[in-house]
Structure formats: structure tokens, C-alpha cells
Amino acid sequence: MIPIIQQYGDTGLICDFGDQVSIEINQTVLSYCENLKKKNLPEIKYIVPSYNKLVVCYNSNSFEKIKNYILKLKNNTTELSNKTVTIPVDFTQGLDIEKICSYSKLTLPQFIKKICDRKFYIYGFGFLPGMPKFGDLDFDAPRRLDTPRKSVPRGSIGLTGRYGNIYSQKCSAGWNIVGVTDQKFFDAYSCKTYVNPGDFIRFEKIK
Amino acid sequence: MKITFLRAGPHTTVQDHGRHSLQHLGVGVSGAMDLDLYMVGQKVYGNKVLEFYSVGPKIKTDCDVELCVLKDSKIEYKTLKKNEIYDTGSLETSNVGYITFSRDIDIQPVADSYSIDTRGGIGPNQGKKFNNGDIIFLLNLSKKASRPIIKPKQNNLVTRVHKGPQYHLLGEESIKKFTNNTFKISNYKDRTGVWLDGISVPNNLSKDIMSEGIIKGSVQITPSGKLVVLLADHGTVGGYPKIAVLDSSEISAFSQKISGSEVRFEFI
Numbered sequence: 068m069i070p071i072i073q074q075y076g077d078t079g080l081i082c083d084f085g086d087q088v089s090i091e092i093n094q095t096v097l098s099y100c101e102n103l104k105k106k107n108l109p110e111i112k113y114i115v116p117s118y119n120k121l122v123v124c125y126n127s128n129s130f131e132k133i134k135n136y137i138l139k140l141k142n143n144t145t146e147l148s149n150k151t152v153t154i155p156v157d158f159t160q161g162l163d164i165e166k167i168c169s170y171s172k173l174t175l176p177q178f179i180k181k182i183c184d185r186k187f188y189i190y191g192f193g194f195l196p197g198m199p200k201f202g203d204l205d206f207d208a209p210r211r212l213d214t215p216r217k218s219v220p221r222g223s224i225g226l227t228g229r230y231g232n233i234y235s236q237k238c239s240a241g242w243n244i245v246g247v248t249d250q251k252f253f254d255a256y257s258c259k260t261y262v263n264p265g266d267f268i269r270f271e272k273i274k
Numbered sequence: 275m276k277i278t279f280l281r282a283g284p285h286t287t288v289q290d291h292g293r294h295s296l297q298h299l300g301v302g303v304s305g306a307m308d309l310d311l312y313m314v315g316q317k318v319y320g321n322k323v324l325e326f327y328s329v330g331p332k333i334k335t336d337c338d339v340e341l342c343v344l345k346d347s348k349i350e351y352k353t354l355k356k357n358e359i360y361d362t363g364s365l366e367t368s369n370v371g372y373i374t375f376s377r378d379i380d381i382q383p384v385a386d387s388y389s390i391d392t393r394g395g396i397g398p399n400q401g402k403k404f405n406n407g408d409i410i411f412l413l414n415l416s417k418k419a420s421r422p423i424i425k426p427k428q429n430n431l432v433t434r435v436h437k438g439p440q441y442h443l444l445g446e447e448s449i450k451k452f453t454n455n456t457f458k459i460s461n462y463k464d465r466t467g468v469w470l471d472g473i474s475v476p477n478n479l480s481k482d483i484m485s486e487g488i489i490k491g492s493v494q495i496t497p498s499g500k501l502v503v504l505l506a507d508h509g510t511v512g513g514y515p516k517i518a519v520l521d522s523s524e525i526s527a528f529s530q531k532i533s534g535s536e537v538r539f540e541f542i
Contacts, residue, residue, distance in 0.1 A: 115487030122487025192300030
């Protein structure tokens with residue numbers, strides 16, 4: 068699959084892999100990201116992958132050069148780790164769990180079963196260091212809150228639409244909170260993340 | 275040898291060009307808000323540079339040290355004697371200023387950068403801004419100032435922008451309102467970004483966009499039609515539509531616009 072590449076200001080470009088969000092497309096994005104990083108082009112400042120897009124920030128006026136590099140990249144998928152990690156969850160701290168259940172027409176045990184009975188794919192990180200963004204739910208969670216909460220605890224698990232994320236530190240949050248985990252997702256000294264894009268997480272109810 | 279922050283100021287940190295290697299992990303770039311002014315400061319002694327927001331620190335040293343303060347388009351030098359107290363004071367016509375010392379600050383980089391990213395909690399000083407009573411240690415060697423010249427910034431009404439990734443999705447009415455009106459810098463601003471006051475710019479995308487990578491200087495429209503310009507400490511990804519992005523040469527000047535300043539956007 069060849070992305071549509073558009074300029075994003077004078078120091079960036081955005082590679083669009085289409086509107087669809089799927090594991091397959093995300094793995095293409097991650098593969099482009101890895102392969103481009105390996106080139107170590109001096110013009111490139113940084114690269115940000117997301118669900119179905121790749122943003123590249125570079126020194127001013129290198130658009131044509133970087134674009135041509137990207138178009139020449141072979142989409143030979145890089146080795147993703149694909150491991151499954153179990154995340155213990157305290158659902159009693161799920162501030163919006165009742166709202167989600169009534170929105171999705173599920174009882175609380177049905178909801179918890181739906182969350183814990185299967186694994187979820189990690190599309191990448193965002194918003195905060197090491198903050199995993201996962202999908203795809205097989206039911207619809209409510210949209211983002213109209214007014215984000217000023218603060219939720221580290222490890223809060225938020226859902227919106229068919230997607231979820233885990234707030235890797237205490238922060239303001241607009242997603243519907245279903246529970247909290249003790250697991251740390253980012254170490255600020257080593258800058259290591261607990262999971263990687265392409266991995267799967269499985270939730271386990273502890274409360 | 276050390277410096278004590280008797281009063282740290284609302285947001286005093288160490289900054290440099292930012293952290294560029296970890297955006298794929300969700301780590302922000304951070305870095306100096308006004309890179310032009312920072313680079314002048316960096317040249318003075320070739321040492322690390324502190325950035326302060328709105329109000330500068332009040333400090334005390336336990337050794338002789340020269341310092342250089344860059345604020346409100348002025349550059350000042352001052353030699354401090356042992357136990358002398360120095361108050362940087364507050365900024366009047368800009369948001370951020372810089373201080374650098376003839377003896378370098380003794381701190382270690384995190385992921386190749388000295389920038390303190392308080393949002394992500396990454397960088398020297400455990401990723402935290404300096405607080406009252408905090409101490410930073412200084413190295414022995416005292417360097418001579420090179421006394422660079424500072425070019426005063428023009429406070430232009432017009433900021434030049436490029437089309438943002440969702441420009442074409444937003445429709446004519448949004449673009450007209452964006453380019454034909456004057457906006458004002460609101461009081462809601464920090465190192466993450468600036469909220470603008472003014473006419474509401476319609477954000478009637480049929481559905482939310484999936485979060486995607488963000489470039490500094492992006493102009494987002496919130497669901498209620500407010501414009502937010504993202505600056506040094508912005509998150510790596512975001513899901514609001516971006517109507518425009520500032521030309522990179524405009525970001526330093528824009529970051530210095532104080533509350534109440536008027537802004538007009540012009541597409542290049």
C-alpha cells in the first residue's frame with residue numbers, strides 16, 4: 068500500500084494510509100516508521116506513527132527529498148514483537164463504568180466479561196509517554212466527555228467509540244474511565260515503555 | 275558551588291532544542307519556546323540555559339558568577355558576588371526569558387536533551403520545574419561572555435501559516451472566518467499552547483478524526499470552535515482538526531505574544 072503524502076507546514080509531512088483503521092494498516096504504518104528511522108536521514112527530526120498515519124518532521128524545505136525516500140521504501144514488514152501482556156484492573160475505580168454499561172446495553176458482569184475475555188491490539192502511543200492506545204472493542208463506548216476531567220490517576224483505562232487508552236500518568240482526561248491498573252507503562256529514567264506497538268494486552272479483573 | 279532558587283517563578287526549567295528521538299513512544303519534543311532567543315543565550319557562554327515563563331527566578335549564589343539574562347528583547351549581564359541575591363523580575367512585553375551563567379549548570383541529559391518536559395515528567399530535575407528552595411550545582415570553570423547581539427522582535431499582527439491536514443475537510447465558512455477575522459491571545463496559555471479569543475470558527479466535521487501526529491505550531495479547532503495554537507510542550511498526537519500550521523519562522527515570535535495581543539492569520 069502506498070500512502071498519500073501531503074505537506075504539513077514547511078517542516079513536516081503527513082502520510083495518509085486511508086480512513087480505515089485496522090491492524091493490517093497500522094502494521095504498515097509501523098513498518099514505514101521503522102524502515103524510515105533506520106535510514107537515519109540527517110534532515111529528519113522525528114517521526115510520529117499513529118493508527119493509520121505517519122507524520123514526519125524535518126528541516127525546512129526538505130519535502131520533495133523526504134517524500135521520495137518514503138515512496139521508495141519497501142513495505143517489507145519489520146519484526147514486531149507481538150507479545151501479549153496481562154494488565155490487572157480494579158474495575159471498582161471505573162468512574163464511568165455504569166454510564167458505559169447503560170450506553171452499550173450491557174450488565175456490569177457482561178461488560179467486564181467483554182473486556183477481560185479477549186486481547187486487544189496496541190496501535191501505538193500518544194498524548195503521554197508510553198501511553199498505550201488499543202482497539203478494537205466489539206461494542207460502542209460513549210463519545211469523549213464534553214468537559215474533560217481535570218485529573219485521573221495514573222493507570223486509568225479510558226474508552227471512547229471502539230478504542231481505548233491507558234493514561235500512563237496522572238493527567239487530565241476526556242475518555243470514559245472503566246478502571247485503574249497499578250501497572251507502570253513508562254520509565255522516565257531509561258525512557259523504556261512496558262509494551263510496544265503491535266503487542267496485545269489482556270485485562271484481568273482483580274476487583 | 276551552587277545557586278539556590280529563593281523564588282523559582284511559575285515555570286522555570288532548563289531548555290534546549292528539544293528531545294527528538296522518542297516521539298514514537300509518545301514523548302514530546304519540548305525545547306525552548308523562543309528558539310531564536312534561546313540560541314542567542316546559548317552563544318553567550320556556550321553553557322546550558324534556563325527558561326522562565328512570565329516571572330523569572332530570584333536566586334542566591336555561594337560563589338562569584340557572571341550571569342546573562344535575556345528578557346523583553348534586552349540582554350543584560352550581571353556579576354554576582356558570593357551570597358549576593360539577584361531577582362530576574364517579571365516579563366512585561368513577552369512570555370519567556372532566558373538566563374545563562376558563566377559557570378555551567380551541572381545536570382545530565384535524558385535521551386540526549388537537557389529540556390525539562392514537565393508534561394511528560396522527563397528530563398533533568400526528574401522532569402519537574404524548579405521549585406522554591408531548589409538548588410542547582412555549578413561547574414568550576416568560568417567562561418567569558420561572547421556578548422552576542424539581540425535582534426528585537428517585531429510584534430507583527432499577521433502570522434503566516436500553511437494549510438493544516440484538515441484544511442480541505444473544514445469547508446469554506448471555517449476558512450473564511452479564520453482568515454477574515456482578528457483573534458486575541460487569551461489568558462489560557464502555557465508551554466503546551468495558546469487558546470485564542472475571538473469569533474467561533476465552525477468545526478463541522480461529520481466525525482471525529484483518529485488521533486494523528488502533530489507538528490509544533492499547528493492551529494487546532496476545538497469542538498466549540500475555539501482556536502488553539504500548539505507550542506513547545508504539545509502532545510505527540512491529537513484528534514482535533516488542524517486548519518493551519520504556523521510557518522516555522524513564526525513560532526518563536528508567536529510564542530512570545532502576551533495575553534491581549536491581536537493576531538491575524540494569512541496563508542502563504
